[in-house]
Amino acid sequence: MGSTSSPCHVAVLAFPFGTHAAPLYSLASALASTVDDSGVIFSFFTSTRSASSLPPVPRIKIFSVSDGTPPGHVAVHEPPHLEVGRFMSKVPTNFTDALDASVTDSGGIDVTCLISDAFLSFGGAIAKKLNVPWVAVWTGGPCSLSAHIHTDLLRRKNLSDEDDLGFITGLSGLRIKDLPDGVVVGDLTQGFPKLLHDMALALPDADVVVSNTFQGLDPDLDSDFGSKFKMYYPVGPLSLLNPVQAVSEDRFGCIKWLEQQKPHSVVYVSFGTVVSLPGTELAELAHGLVSSGVHFIWSLKDSFREFLPDGFLDRTKDQGIVAAWVPQAEVLAHKSTGAFVTHCGWNSVLESITGGVPLVCRPVLGDQPVNARVVTKVWKVGVGFEGKGIESGELVKCLRKVIRGEEGEGMRERMRRLKEMALGAVGVEGNSVRNLKAVMEMVVGKSGRV
Structure with a gap:
């Protein structure tokens, strides 16, 4: 991709738990590799602990955000929901503070596009405030994404554990009992059920929804998401599209x-x-x-x-x-x-x-x-x-x-x-490669103006 008419500053907000940050970092690296213009910079935001496992990549600078852990706190076999709860108690302020720091660090280049893990649905509000495009990235599988965006429909139906989900496009063969906790039952006003329900409600407002899958793996879901979101692009497997990882060790042979x-x-x-x-x-x-x-x-x-x-x-x-x-x-x-x-x-x-x-x-x-x-x-x-x-x-x-x-x-x-x-999909002119280029054209081409 050639040079852009004005500096572009792409901010990428990660959900710093489990395996969420790595595929998002691979996406940022893949996007960065498609431009040969020094006027495009990427800022990647995650917790200090999450950042420690990410190798350096040209044109991407990592900024740490608070994960809510008190000074001196030592976590021993702590349940994941406690860590996530502390982190979510600090959002979105921890990200907005880090965004401000990244603008200063870049010499005053304002953020022109915001990419976030789909879990961080407040990314849409931040992007709207900044008047820039919002790209939401779903790092999980397409079937679970469909389950989350159909939460309200599923809750309206009187269904038993063994009932098939064939009434939802692309979910035939799955049952109620297979769904993640919080989809059919649970309090949607707090914890993970709230986080995921808020995400489902926010995604239709995203300028682009990107998914770590590839076209043809679940064709019915490709079509369904294409009709539900403004733009939907499968760009995976990200581990093949742009394998970002530390030098592999095989110390055990x-x-x-x-x-x-x-x-x-x-x-x-x-x-x-x-x-x-x-x-x-x-x-x-x-x-x-x-x-x-x-x-x-x-x-x-x-x-x-x-x-x-x-x-x-x-x-x-x-x-x-x-x-x-x-x-x-x-x-x-x-x-x-x-x-x-x-x-x-x-x-x-x-x-x-x-x-x-x-x-x-x-x-x-x-x-x-x-x-x-x-x-x-x-x-x-x-x-x-x-x-x-x-x-x-x-x-x-x-x-x-x-x-x-x-x-x-x-x-x-x-x-x-x-x-x-x-x-x-990740070969020359493969679907994921073409989709990645389309995402980058939108990210850079809009120059931060929605």
């Missing part, structure tokens, strides 16, 4: 070990950085891995090793690796990886698609049950532990089905087609 294994023979186990399974489930998982005989890589924090059965590490030293940190994208992309035991966070689902690896789903919270249902019953690229935790015998059945069974071959073939679709 996972990739070297995978090179010695047969194709599709290894199960990768990880529940992300937010979800923690009960100790009893971790023990069942360990017993199941041993009983299955399947080779494995298990990403497990050192603090959870106490839940492993006595002697587990010694008994499995030739069967697998237990590592405190694993280069997940590289492991899932490796030809030896044949299954992924996961909580079904959206980023993990996308990485599994781009690696072509079927999933074994153990959802825990938020949008994970929705994602798991789509994986197992709509796309049919995985199996799961529905309505219960991991039990060793059931895990053995799941792993043998996916790794060694004929059904697993079918899952791999369907996953291969999704992978090709994802790679095509």
